[in-house]
Amino acid sequence: MAGGGTAGAFAAVASARGGAKTALIESKGYAGGIAVEGGCGLHSFYNLWNAFNVEKRMVVRGIPEEFIQRLYQAGGCSGHNETIMRPEYDNDTLCVDVEKYKYVILDMLREAGVHVLLDTMAADVLKEGNRVTGVVTESHQGSEAVLGKFFIDATGYGDISARAGACFTEPNDYPVVNSMGVGGIDIDKYYAFLRDNGGLIEYARGTRSGKNNQIIRVDGRWSQISGSLGDAAKALGMSSVTTTIHDDYLMFIKVNFKTAVSPSNRDALADAEFELRRRQQASLELLRKTILGAESAFIARTAPSITIRRARCIECDYDISLDEVVNGVHFPDEVFSYGFHDSAPRIQIKGGKTYGMPYRTMLVKGLDNLFAIGMMITSDHEAHMATRNTVSCMAMGQAAGTAAALCVKQGLGRLRDLPYTKLYDALKLGNVWFDAEVPYK
Template sequence: MPSSSVSRRRLISSAVVGALGGPGVARALEGGENSKVFVEPERELPMVRDADVIVCGAGPAGVSAAITAARAGAKVRLFEWRGCLGGVWTAGLLGWLIDFDKPGLTAELKRHLTERGLNRGGSESNLCYDPEGMKLLLEELCAEAGVMFQLHTKVSAAFKEGNRLTTIVTESKSGREAWRAPVFIDTTGDGDLGALAGCAFEIGEAEDCPCQPMSLNALLVCKDVGLLGDFVRYNETAEEGKSNSDKKDLFRAEIERAGHFPSYSKPTLWQIRDNLLLVMMNHEYGVKPFDAAAVTAATVRARAELHRIVNGLRALGGGWEGLQIAATAEQIGVRDGRRIRGRYVVSAEDLKTGARHEDGVTRATFAVDIHALSAEHNKKAGYTNRGIKTQPYDIPLRALLARDVEGLMMAGRCISGDFIAHSSYRVTGNAVAMGEAAGVTAAIAAATKRLPHEVDWKEGAAKLAAMRQRG
């Protein structure tokens, strides 16, 4: 593993041979053919120093952090390894926004989605949206704010001077590049940057990683959505009086009638527009999101299951006649990744008592939502709150500040919290609010030459309020 000390690898300010390989790659492997370790040859990388804030990961938290930091006056770099902004909203085909009744960017996004005809309905806090339209909207908002975003780019190394993160290395078709900034924000979802920088983290409920399951969603096309109204959430043709739970049970019964039992026992259909539907009916259990081979296997299994079930439904005829998969998600949806240890750990007790904090950056209201941790659990219930009644609770800024590394913040599901609390705050309405808080704090820190933990949240809250008032 590379050291996080800058002295291990020279990082210089001009492009040199080695960014895409060069002579260094051809050097002999020390240790011979039987060695199990490859010593990567030292090479010089191009260094870029044009940002005040660098955000790694352009999911809901990342785009929110980047937009907010840029609007607060910072020069912002945003890196995303997929081919679009939005993360689980877009590449993951989530299709559903939860805990979205908040001020700021959540309200702004909701307004834009409605104006563009991309809001398919729901309530003030929970709504269905068009993932493809969301891609364009996020790109436009980032461009308008002046965010310098780069797709197809992944953070691969982190380097510190003392205990302060100062430099990251990315990999892309442009090769390996080094980037330096005063403040960094980890919004990778899985805490990739925090782990690379040497932060302590937790994952799952215990050491053997009984993680929440992953889910691969898909877009479907049908001949007439009106014939499927009783199975589809917020469809205007549905019979009055059927709850969301009723529709899930009815949909599962149809899948069983087709000869299958879904790996997620509470399958859900949404209408995106016209005859375009989105489906969630897959669970992949116990997969670590940073094990590429395991995630690959889970993705292959999931896609095969989706096709089997859709083929079975189509064979039923009636409203299912002509049902087709238009696309499966580019990225399998991950619920449970690394939780980077911060200066505060959001806990189950916070949810039970409705904790309040002077540095509370948002108030979360979503219930404990632990999806079945195994196929056996799935047969009994698709998800559970473990008997915990969530009271509205604050997420403090301290949970967004890395404990072990200075100059590093987190936002989204990789913030500091325990397994139970994470199952509540992980939803994307909270991720947006956390991103805003991290973005404005990072911008203030960079502008005033302070570390993020030296910025009082009163400053950040006042700055956010002024920005929102300006509209």
């Protein structure tokens, strides 16, 4: 397993629980990835029940939901709460404390028996024919090779797949981001400012600092408040959406910047790191000036490095299309169901339905034993706006980890040889929800 982020951590837990000897190689000193560095709410465990007045269904369950329950018990998330005002976007609001998230996910990984290699870079691969036989790592201990039967690329950047010779594109179709946590600013005041000035488009209430029914998420449009505020925020790439589970603290304020070339380019990345830190300082000034009572606000946390919405897009056996996403298509080899699209209501999954994610979407084309999971699959930008979201990535993680462990147990040589019925049964046992009848049952 390379990459212990949003998808990879769940893959490693699933693989170890499935009985496979599992190593997780993560370049940072913690697991969690963009879910703890860049995101806001976790989109989404549910279908769009309110938008279409249909049955409310929790469509992602399994290890991701088990994790959320543990995080909630640890006081690290808001739990599931209904979103108010914009039912056509996401009906479930789930906000996290990023530090608790990092701790609880590591605890789960260790408990499952995963050998967690932190501060360790997956730098290269060893290969024989169509098989990856090992991942070369770099750490303070030196260069080593982690050998294995099956591998999962969850690096976000697709580093392992690219090194292994997979085909890929680099669409460079999103801005990169450094999200900051801002202290000394009250979300109630933030909410009131947007509401009273006609800029509020969405909010949610939930548990904050131990009290129920508090504002935990706010989104709006700076440009609806005034042209000059809209222009200033736009020039800085500063989003208005924010979440928190603490008084006097905003967990995420996103600051965006569009690089000229793909963020896999080293020098483009370095320039973006600098530019985003400049923009964060200016965004803080704008917030201090704009929000009443935020005059002493300060940056309490930034991501250790920029977060991306994608770099490489790895070619896999199947590439799910926008048409399949929005029409809620289900597949004979699907591994989970999902019901959120980040461009809703402009692009929406019709009728509060869900689509299925086929097993084939995670099989790296031309390689026998490598999965690609997380943001690095799905070439169509608009389809990717659904598949890349956190909860979808977590569910992919459980699917790939479960499948890899089954392949080990069955003594298989190729991920493609795993009988779907075995995978389906194992996923069901892992409490994965299938929102549609799977043909073989």
